[in-house]
Amino acid sequence: MKTLSYKLVIQIWIASGLVDGFVSRSAIRLVSRFANFLVFGLLLTAIGAANAAELKGPYTLTSPSGELRLTVSDPEEKGVRYSLTVLGKSVLKESVADIVLQGMRLHLSEAKVIDAKRLTVNRELAPHVQQKSKRVQEHYNQLTLRFDNQLALTFRLFDQGMAYRFTTEQDGGLVVNSETVSLNFDGDHRLLFPEETSFISHNERLYLPKRLSEIGAEQFASLPLLVNVDDIKLVITETGLRDYPGLWLEGNDKQGLNARFPAVVLKSELKQDSDRNEHIIQRADYIASREAISTSSASALFPWRVFAIAQNDAELLTNELSYLLADELAIDASWVKPGQVAWDWWNANNVFGVDFNAGINTQTYKYYIDFAAKYGIEYIVLDEGWHHLDSVLNVVDEIDVEEIIAYGKSKKVNVILWVIWKTLDNELEVALDRFEQWGAAGIKVDFMQRDDQAMVNYYWKIAKLAAQRKLLVDFHGSYKPAGLRRAYPNVITREGVRGLEHNKWADYITAEHNLTLPFIRQLAGPMDYTPGAMVNAQPENFDINFNRPMSKTTRAHQLAMYVVFESPLQMLADTPSHYLREHESTEFITSVPTVWDETQVLSAKISDHIIIARRSGKQWFIGVMGNSKAREFTLDLSFLGSDNTQYQMYSIADGANAHRYASDYSVKREAVTAQSQIKIQLAPSGGWAARLSPVLNSK
Structure with missing residues (x-):
């Protein structure tokens, strides 16, 4: 070990107060001889003193x-x-x-x-x-x-x-x-x-x-x-x-x-x-x-x-x-596939313009699958009614689950099965094995309504057993996300949010409420709000109707939710018959990804407005949601970067009469760049949504 400079040792001693500034020659020689041992001991003392100070706090x-x-x-x-x-x-x-x-x-x-x-x-x-x-x-x-x-x-x-x-x-x-x-x-x-x-x-x-x-x-x-x-x-x-x-x-x-x-x-x-x-x-x-x-x-x-x-x-x-801060990945999640879901329960299976009796039956769900296949929707869900409530394996006579799932696979549409948590738990592994055998893509588990220790453990048990069978999980009637999704990404979304379904029995799902959720509830994780109402009303025209529900916002507000609200498994809540009739709205909804490469918040204020831009690959999507007051904004597209790429922007805005007829909307196509400034006018409870696609060879 190289001998340390005795002068350095003396300086350390003086600084520590062990000696004063006057040191004799003999002392210096002594220090020089034992420098390494003395410095080593001194450093240990200093470290110990520092640790002691750290242990005392504050x-x-x-x-x-x-x-x-x-x-x-x-x-x-x-x-x-x-x-x-x-x-x-x-x-x-x-x-x-x-x-x-x-x-x-x-x-x-x-x-x-x-x-x-x-x-x-x-x-x-x-x-x-x-x-x-x-x-x-x-x-x-x-x-x-x-x-x-x-x-x-x-x-x-x-x-x-x-x-x-x-x-x-x-x-x-x-x-x-x-x-x-x-x-x-x-x-x-x-x-x-x-x-x-x-x-x-x-x-x-x-x-x-x-x-x-x-x-x-x-x-x-x-x-x-x-x-x-x-x-x-x-x-x-x-x-x-x-x-x-x-x-x-x-x-x-x-x-x-x-x-x-x-x-x-x-x-x-x-x-x-x-x-x-x-x-x-x-x-x-x-x-x-x-x-x-x-x-x-x-x-x-x-x-x-x-x-x-x-x-x-x-x-x-x-x-x-x-x-x-959540638990790290616990499974091989390479098979987990985000996507959109055509949902039956909110719209009460109100299929029309067909030659069969709509309801909870095989033919109706094939109709949902045909609709999903037409628009590239990855999943449909069989919600409450496909099985008798005493057993998840006691399928009603009008439903042939295996036929529906097989038909879906032939159209590249997968099926998610709704279950009540307790009924599922009564025959858990047998039921999950059967779902896997049928070829189901996942389960929607409902009505837990608790988060005591035993119920929290139930969520983890379901996540693990479902992952072993490559089943997605969507928890409804649930508590907020609290880390499970990172360990088990097959738990792809959950409810625990006052969402669109409440429009079926109440009038409190306002634009202001919708503009509160992303700042608070969404911070905890994905939320299965289930947007997509095609029957839209201003508050003065809104009517509570359990079997023929509507939204208390404009059509464009509903479309913007697909950009603003985060759920890797995103529902389309309305009936396929409405979506087929409202092709422009449906085409936009189904073009919106459910996961993102980049998010930029352009402007936001709780219960007031959100303007957010999200990127997937080379495409950008913009969602603008406003509250119950008419609004005007100027949208700065500088977030697109400085390379002068030209984009084709397809936008859907509140129509000229959306303030009185909330389903009114207008469509516009225009070329834009990062230098563009876009004027946006929102009706009360309104919105605006856009898709920006780069034009090839635009540089």
Whole structure:
């Protein structure tokens, strides 16, 4: 080992305060002789001192850009409390994270930090089923605190937000008595609160505008929800949800929100005369048990608590934290094929202009297949009615499932089968084997209506067993996406959203509601809103009709949803007879991809408007959705780039009379470049949609 300069050693000693500036010649010779040993010892001392200081806290962590700053207090003082600022502005203040395991030796307020590790990750991911883009950048700084009670707490800070999760190395049985998620703010901020009345819920709510102080401890909401911290938007959700109940948030009569969890279900039964609605008879006094937990690592993982941050509304539309923090790919998903679906239930099988009796029968579904084949639609769904409700294998006499599936395959159209979760579960593997034998492409599983630990585990079980048989899964009557889709991309979409189906029985699906969903619910993951109404009405003309439903928006608003709303399995909700009659609208809808290579938000404001451009290959699609007021916008096409490529733009706009007859629309074809400025006029509850195709040899 090369001898270090004794002068350097002396400088280190002086800087450390071990000696003063006067050193004798003999001392210098002594230092020179033992320089390496002394410096090595000194460096170890310095490192130890630094580690000791890090273990004491408080701890700070910044996002890669430095704009977000997290401060975690010393847990020994009052447990884990954290504060989050954005450009110095307080977003979360002295919020509390805690978890109580049965038999845990120490609570966090009593535990000591025995290790503090930091990590930086910067990599690019390529989702198998892409949603917003072909590549997703994963860049974060991480702090993990390990305690002397076998718990660890990891914080990650991205430029798009913050997240934390607990892990434990506790051996043997594991019972989680409670978890504390106590969110405190420094003001009485406004929020959009999807209020619930029960843990038995489809999580299909309106986003109610409230102040934090207006939410009492008895009021609670499903996730995600949005808090407007002045000019900063905070969307709260979770991901990595596995073997654990879903997180809900309740008020506290102050300026904060606290966690509420559905406890473990000990006993339940279906309500009398119901095949789907459960009555919870008994719950435990704990929220999770390791008996239902299966982990492949030495540590038990708990869900990520996610706090997505946006300094303007548009940033929420491209936030990928729910995906980035989810469990990594668990299967070979090369067979998973996104696409569109012709759907029967919303339109009540109202096929007309045919020579057969329409309904739940083989001939009607062949008609759906013919329609799908004509427009290149990849799937149809057989929704409720194809089997008797006592068994998913007890097919009604009017349906020949194998004939329908075989006919579909001859036309390159695949079939997805609807089932109730409990009926499926009663004969699960036998039924899935039969579906695979028939050649079905997937299942639409409905009416779970819960997210306690057992039900969350059911989702993972279905995802795994379906993947083994190469079956897609679309969960309806479900909780929000919470990470399952990354591990099992065959779970290609899900509901958990108040979508178009509500038009069949209510009048609250307004343009403003549609312009709230992408900023909040869609941040958690794909949403099966089921757009595509061909009968359209302005609010004053809207009529509730279960069997002949319509939309409370214009036709162009419905078409724009196919660009704005994200679902790798996207429904066409109306009857094929309408779509065949409305060829221009249908041709546009079926040209829109369901997954994207690139997304650019051109302008967006919650409940006001969205202008978004998405690219698939060399084509661009633009979707514009407006609220209940007539609007005008100038669309700048500079996002197309600087290579002077010419595009042929095909657009569908609100017609001149769409303000009174909402199905009115106009079509235009024109040549455009990146220098073009397009004037757009939206009717009330209106929209605009376009497809831009590059012209060959345009350079």
